[in-house]
Structures are given as structure tokens and as C-alpha cells.
Amino acid sequence: MSGAQTIARLADWAAQKYGDEEALVFGGDRWTFTELRERIAEVARAVIAQGIRPGDSVAVWAPNSARWVVAALGAVTAGAVLIPLNTRYRAAEAADMLRRSGARLLFTEHDFLGTDYRALLAGSGEELPLLRTTVALHAPEWDEFLSGADGVGEEERLARSAAVRPCDTADILFTSGTTGRPKGVPTTHGQNLRVYDAWARSVTLRHGDRYLLVNPFFHTFGYKAGVIACLLHGATIVPEPVFDARTVLARMQDERISVLTGAPTVFTSLIHHPERGAYDLSSMRMAVTGAANIPTELIDRIRECIGARNISTAYGLTEASGVVTICRPHESPETLARTSGTALEGTELRIDAPPGQPGEILTRGYHVMRGYLDDPEATADAVDADGWLHTGDVGVLDERGCLRITDRLKDMFVVGGFNVYPAEVEQVLRGHPAVMDAAVVGTPDERLGEVGVAYCVPAAGARIDAAELTAYTREHLANFKAPRAFHRLTELPHNAAGKVDKAALRRLARDTPA
The missing domain is CATH 3.30.300.30 (ANL, C-terminal domain)
Incomplete structure (x- = not known):
């Protein structure tokens, strides 16, 4: 696993290891790992200048971009807890999560697909007594925010980063439960690094890959299986704010993309695009997707039409840091399509039913949450006294331990x-x-x-x-x-x-x- 130990020190570690190699490409920006580290450190100092203390919550409500990456990692580097918010949320949904997480600083956008998030909150009448500062991720407001970094020394920033422990909370992602009330799921620095190092090695993400991130950064699949995994393994982060098949095909060609992850609909849209044949996708090497049921022919067509030789599927949930099982690239198309693979390295998986019969999927290990945010009753329902997380999903294990999901107890x-x-x-x-x-x-x-x-x-x-x-x-x-x-x-x-x-x-x- 990474020698960084915490996400707070991950950018520093990656800069030392990968230096002048390309770390992030977005718009006209092309940053090396060293330059990315410098920008994250600058944001961290500016966050400290705002009065954010270790353990305070900082939210990001914005689409994928280079500034999302530096804002989020800058906050975490300063010892804050990251709260990523879904860009599709309405004001009441976002305000509820900001209140319950105690967010003191919010990074957001004035205009994304016609939505002004700050105006949305301001006009909603929602009370946010702890939220002291809102910063737009574009000039001139962004530049004004960064100017605060001049008053904080790099020594103080380094001390903040060094003080963060692997057992400290790194982020809180919210997921709705069967009661209809969204639940906050805190995960630690150590959990995230260990899970996504294991995930990256299982799906064959490697040094030098160029990873197009169409999965939203507010989602585990985008932020953790994307940004964090890239920093751990020296891959280039290429954010995409909105999925558009033609735009993505052009980016795949122009940036020589080797890795693409997404829901089956992402790959289906690319495969069926009428102009797909006009784009050079020969750099593609690896794809990751996942769903309860995937047609076997989709696996074949991703290989044939997109060019990904290594294809993986997976199953996970937020309460398990996003990963429960992984079906590795060497498996047959039938196994990749019909199962979600075997348990994440170093974790346990079982079915609450006789062998060969469908039952609730249970998982246990370092990836399981300690508990929901301020909800001990829901935590007790989800994680039993022996540490098994009851997923609420139904599945069957085959003789090799591969999981086939058959239903959802929670009706999700x-x-x-x-x-x-x-x-x-x-x-x-x-x-x-x-x-x-x-x-x-x-x-x-x-x-x-x-x-x-x-x-x-x-x-x-x-x-x-x-x-x-x-x-x-x-x-x-x-x-x-x-x-x-x-x-x-x-x-x-x-x-x-x-x-x-x-x-x-x-x-x-x-x-x-x-």
C-alpha cells in the first residue's frame, strides 16, 4: 500500500514518487504531480486561513474539474472532512446534508447546466447556521480565496497534514436508506487508501495509465476509484464534467485514454454512437463497469468496439467504502457479465442462506464503515455485533466464491x-x-x-x-x-x-x- 498513510499526505507522496510526470489534464491545464501537489498545498493553506480546524467539514457541490480535485484534496490536506454533494440535488437535499455534517465551508459553482447552486441555497430559505463561507470555483472569487494562502506558511500546512492519522475520518458520503432519510457514511483515511489500492491492483490500473473520469466526483466511483486511485498508482487524471458520447470519444482519442470506468449505459452509448468508427481508440486498455445484470454481449462489444482488453465488473455500497466484490479481467465474458466476482482482497463475504441458495449478502472487514453519522439505531440494524455488514441485497455464491446478485431487499x-x-x-x-x-x-x-x-x-x-x-x-x-x-x-x-x-x-x- 502507499507510503502516504493518509489522504492528507497523498499529494506530497505522489509528487515525490512521480514528480514531473503528467498528473492531471483539464481544459488548458496540464499539471505534473509536482504542480498538482503545489496547487493542493496552496488550497490547504487558504482553507486554514479561512479558520477551518482539523475535523471541520468542508463540502464541494460542483461538477468534475481540476478545481474540484484541488479544492477537495486541499481541504482534506488541511485536516478537514470532505463532504461531496451530488450536482443533481435540489436545495433542500443539499441543505440537509450541509446541516447534518456541520459543513463550515462550501466550494460550489455559479453556473452548471443552468444551475446557480449558491442562489439555489440562498433562495430556498434553508437555515445553515454553521456554514460561514461559500467559495465559487472560478475567477475572480477563486483567486480571492487563494490569496488567503499567502498568510499561512507551508510549515503550518505540513504540520496540519502530518497530524492527520489513518484512523481519522476523511470524508462523509450520503446515501439514502429504506426509511427515505439520507444516511451519512464516514470513512477513514486508512480505509480509503487500503480499499482503493486493492481495487486498483485487482482491475490492473497502473503507472502511466490515462484515466478519463466521467463518473461524478461526488460518487465513490469518481472520487475514490478515480482521483485517489490515480494518485496511488501514478495514473493521469482526466476529468469530464458531463457525459456526452461524442465529446468523450474525442477526448479518448486526443488524450490517448487507456482507462474508462462507468455504468453500462456509458459503454452502450459509446458503442452505439454513429460516429464511433471515426475515432482512434487504440490507446484503450482497461474498462470497469458494474450492475446486477449485464448482457454477455456487452462485455464482448466493449472489447471489440472500445478496445479495452482488460474488463472488470464489481459490486459495492457506500457502507463498505464502495467495494465488496471484484470480477477480475482474466475471467470469461460470461463470468464478468453474470457475477460481480469475489470478495475484495483481505475481506470476508457470505450469504445468509444454505449453500447454493439465495440470501442476504453480508460482508466483513477493513472496508466496512464504523457506523452512520449520528444514527446509532440505523448502525445497529446494518452492522451486527460480529462486524458483518448486512447489505440488504440478495445474492448467491458459486463454488468459486463468485457473487451473483439476484434481488434487492431494500428495493433500491x-x-x-x-x-x-x-x-x-x-x-x-x-x-x-x-x-x-x-x-x-x-x-x-x-x-x-x-x-x-x-x-x-x-x-x-x-x-x-x-x-x-x-x-x-x-x-x-x-x-x-x-x-x-x-x-x-x-x-x-x-x-x-x-x-x-x-x-x-x-x-x-x-x-x-x-
Whole structure:
């Protein structure tokens, strides 16, 4: 594992090891590992100048960019806890996470896809008593923020970085649970470095790779399996703020990209792009994707059309630092498509059922969270007394220990690579005056993998208007969480235990046109 020991010292360590090799490419910027380290150190000094103390929380609510990288790592280098926020969140969602994490500093953008995040917060009426400073990641505000670094010596910055311990919290990522209330998952410096060193070696990320990061940095797959893994193994970080197939193909050609990771929809979009053949993708070497079910032909087509010889699939969840199993590149296309591989190096995996039978997936080891943020009851439900994390997902282990995921106990579904938890959407729908009760399920979708379908019981005298409910949910939730179809039911189906029968609704969704 890296000699850095903590993310706070990772940039310093990478600069010593990789020096003048190219570390990051974005827009007109091309930084070596030494230059990246200098910029991260400058941000760290500016963060200290803002009065941020060790253990304080600093949030980043912005798309992938070079400044996201230096803002986030600069904060962590100064001893702060990083809070990455989803760029699709609405003001209420972001404000809830800022409050609960106690964020004191926020890095954000004035204009991303037409959204001014600071104005969104300011106009929401949300109270954020601990948030003292908000900094835009562009001039002149960014330059003004950096000027504060002049008043803090590098010796003080180095002392801050050195004081951070592997057991200290490095970041808190939020994930929605079945109760509909997002849960904060703190992970430590030591956990992150160990997990993503093992992940990188398993998928064959290596020194000299050029890694196009289309996965959002607010997600484990983007920040940890991307930025952190690149610094650990000397790969070049090439951020991409928005996935557009043509733009990505051009970047892959122009930057001689060798590594691409993403949801199956990313690769499907590239494979089916009408101009794909016009781009030189011969530099491609490695691809990583993951989902409960992947067509075997997709694995073959990633090799044939994208040129990735080494393909891996994986399964994970935030509560396990993002990784539970990895299916390694040497496996057959059938194994890569139908299973998620074996347990992460140095961890344990078992199924809560007789051998060969489906049951809940349990995992134990250094990758498992210590507990949810300020939620001991939920922690006790998730992690038992013996340290086993109960994932809420259902799977089967084959004779080699490869995991095949068969269902989700938590009813979570994945829209274009983003997790959606029905209870959160249902909670919003029940707040609409026309809706007395609601249930949401995921149904297969050719483009996005899955989409949400809502079944609503109308309030007395009300009607279910799909357009109105679409606008309502998109006002209160990130767009990917909004159901793509709304259906009226006089009552929701219930099973013998009196619970809503989600399996029956999923069957209905598959059989009913949107």
C-alpha cells in the first residue's frame, strides 16, 4: 500500500514518487504531480486561513474539474472532512446534508447546466447556521480565496497534514436508506487508501495509465476509484464534467485514454454512437463497469468496439467504502457479465442462506464503515455485533466464491448509474395534495438500465396528473429520482404481512406501457 498513510499526505507522496510526470489534464491545464501537489498545498493553506480546524467539514457541490480535485484534496490536506454533494440535488437535499455534517465551508459553482447552486441555497430559505463561507470555483472569487494562502506558511500546512492519522475520518458520503432519510457514511483515511489500492491492483490500473473520469466526483466511483486511485498508482487524471458520447470519444482519442470506468449505459452509448468508427481508440486498455445484470454481449462489444482488453465488473455500497466484490479481467465474458466476482482482497463475504441458495449478502472487514453519522439505531440494524455488514441485497455464491446478485431487499434501483431509493421518492409524492398514498418501483429501461414507476392512490376527489407530478417531484428531488411514469390505483397491493407488495408492482410495471 502507499507510503502516504493518509489522504492528507497523498499529494506530497505522489509528487515525490512521480514528480514531473503528467498528473492531471483539464481544459488548458496540464499539471505534473509536482504542480498538482503545489496547487493542493496552496488550497490547504487558504482553507486554514479561512479558520477551518482539523475535523471541520468542508463540502464541494460542483461538477468534475481540476478545481474540484484541488479544492477537495486541499481541504482534506488541511485536516478537514470532505463532504461531496451530488450536482443533481435540489436545495433542500443539499441543505440537509450541509446541516447534518456541520459543513463550515462550501466550494460550489455559479453556473452548471443552468444551475446557480449558491442562489439555489440562498433562495430556498434553508437555515445553515454553521456554514460561514461559500467559495465559487472560478475567477475572480477563486483567486480571492487563494490569496488567503499567502498568510499561512507551508510549515503550518505540513504540520496540519502530518497530524492527520489513518484512523481519522476523511470524508462523509450520503446515501439514502429504506426509511427515505439520507444516511451519512464516514470513512477513514486508512480505509480509503487500503480499499482503493486493492481495487486498483485487482482491475490492473497502473503507472502511466490515462484515466478519463466521467463518473461524478461526488460518487465513490469518481472520487475514490478515480482521483485517489490515480494518485496511488501514478495514473493521469482526466476529468469530464458531463457525459456526452461524442465529446468523450474525442477526448479518448486526443488524450490517448487507456482507462474508462462507468455504468453500462456509458459503454452502450459509446458503442452505439454513429460516429464511433471515426475515432482512434487504440490507446484503450482497461474498462470497469458494474450492475446486477449485464448482457454477455456487452462485455464482448466493449472489447471489440472500445478496445479495452482488460474488463472488470464489481459490486459495492457506500457502507463498505464502495467495494465488496471484484470480477477480475482474466475471467470469461460470461463470468464478468453474470457475477460481480469475489470478495475484495483481505475481506470476508457470505450469504445468509444454505449453500447454493439465495440470501442476504453480508460482508466483513477493513472496508466496512464504523457506523452512520449520528444514527446509532440505523448502525445497529446494518452492522451486527460480529462486524458483518448486512447489505440488504440478495445474492448467491458459486463454488468459486463468485457473487451473483439476484434481488434487492431494500428495493433500491439504479437509474443511469445513480442509486434511487423508493421510500425517499414516495415520501415526496405523499406530500402532494392529490396523492393519498404512493409506491415506487424500478423497471428495466434500454437506455438508463432502470427507471422509476410510481403507483399513486389519489386523495378524495383528486386526479393523478402525470405532468403535474413529474414537475412536482423534479422540484423536490434530483431529476434522476423522478419517476418516468405515474399510474393510478384505487389501492396499493399488500402481501400477507400487510406490507406493500413491491414484487407485484414490479411485475405490473414491466407489463404496463409508460
